[in-house]
Amino acid sequence: MxxxxxxxxxxxxxxxxxxxxxxxxxxxxxxxxxxxxxxxxxxxxxxxxxxxxxxxxxxxxxxxxxxxxxxxxxxxxxxxxxxxxxxxxxxxxxxxxxxxxxxxxxxxxxxxxxxxxxxxxxxxxxxxxxxxxxxxxxxxxxxxxxxxxxxxxxxxxxxIKVSPVRVSPSQRAHIRPTLPRDRRFAPLRIEARRAAGLLRESPARRWTLEELAAEVHLSPSRLSSVFVEAYGKTPLAFLTMLRAEHLAKYLRETDLTVTAAMQRVGWHSRSHATRLFRQYVGVTPGHYRQMRARIA
The missing domain is CATH 2.60.120.280 (Regulatory protein AraC)
Incomplete structure (x- = not known):
């Protein structure tokens, strides 16, 4: 924008x-x-x-x-x-x-x-x-x-709902950003942009923070810090969001089974995937697929 x-x-x-x-x-x-x-x-x-x-x-x-x-x-x-x-x-x-x-x-x-x-x-x-x-x-x-x-x-x-209860930055960074998102008034670090690009390119890969940090030549702790400053969440939380978005697309646009679609985005435990998808999207993958079927 x-x-x-x-x-x-x-x-x-x-x-x-x-x-x-x-x-x-x-x-x-x-x-x-x-x-x-x-x-x-x-x-x-x-x-x-x-x-x-x-x-x-x-x-x-x-x-x-x-x-x-x-x-x-x-x-x-x-x-x-x-x-x-x-x-x-x-x-x-x-x-x-x-x-x-x-x-x-x-x-x-x-x-x-x-x-x-x-x-x-x-x-x-x-x-x-x-x-x-x-x-x-x-x-x-x-x-x-x-x-x-x-x-x-x-x-x-x-x-607008506001709360006097403080959620620690470390808790929030592992889940989702606030409104407005905590963000530094500084140029976005090139390492953060590069890490986000790698996650977008290969969301199904079994990324670890150490592997991602090595790709952008930072220590894991430093990458986590600059990524949270840039995107309001840790790299692995950002990856979870991307996987939920891709899973929704497969459920909308293909006839893959829910389990097969989960595996394609990098989730190999159905219960784990269902919990994360519901956390980020608000409904279960099965319910989301039923919504798509009603529209079709």
Whole structure:
């Protein structure tokens, strides 16, 4: 994403995903309904609902006929910077905002039930934000786009779940990122990009942290550190997300048995694969295959 915020409106008639984006997504349901599945399990959504997804969080949907949504894509650093300035009286700098965000944002996937009347307030702002995004001249439209986003955020912010309970960075890094994701304000290390590329190229390989670290010429502990800074989770947690995404694709697009599809993505224990898939996608592989069969 070249700009810190972009908006698009589309109508979907077929099942989507699960897919993950390296940005925060705010999805406003304008019309129709669907079942959405992610780390919160499978939940129905309809006009008036808003789906909030953190970076690198798998999510998919199964429309009931159709669903029309406007999605605002937000760069994670842009969101984290807003947290810093919102709480400027309590935070000394940007890096302090990282720890603060870790403390209060612990759910990477949420459904906000605004209701049609309240969500209706957002529609003119969303339409203008989409129009300015499509125009593409972000420099000229920056102030107006930011103003529109602030108006939208002002309406939805009271519905976002926050928690006073702190989850340790080491626990979170092994599971999934927060919203916003903990991320350093520094250039992405080339070793982290290279490691992510290797995992994407060969998700079925039986990677160990030591093997991956050797490929990018870092120690295992150093690779884990720079990878978490870049992607909000450890390399092996990132690999799990990729495998879940690939398994979903096989279940949608092929006639492979569930077990065969699991083995193709690198999972050789059905119970282990089912547990991880459900953790990242929200439903079991068997349930996901049944959803695909109903659509076909």
């Amino acid at each position: 070249l700009a810190p915020l972009v908006a698009r409106t589309r109508t979907v008639h077929h099942a989507v995903g699960p897919v993950a984006y390296d940005c925060v997504k705010v999805i406003v349901v304008r019309d129709g309904s669907a079942f959405v599945f992610s780390e919160f399990g499978q939940q129905p959504v309809k006009a008036g609902d808003v789906i909030l997804l953190g970076a690198n969080v798998l999510a998919g949907s199964e429309p009931e006929g159709h669903i029309t949504v406007t999605t605002v894509y937000l760069d994670t650093d842009y969101v984290l910077d807003q947290v810093r300035w919102q709480y400027a009286a309590f935070l000394s700098d940007r890096l302090d905002a990282q720890g603060f965000a870790e403390t209060i944002y612990t759910e990477p996937a949420q459904i906000l039930r605004l209701g049609e009347d309240r969500a209706g307030m957002l529609m003119p702002w969303l339409d203008e934000l989409v129009a300015l995004s499509v125009d593409g001249d972000f420099v000229r439209h920056y102030l107006r786009m930011q103003a529109l986003w602030f108006q939208i955020a002002y309406v939805i912010a009271p519905f």
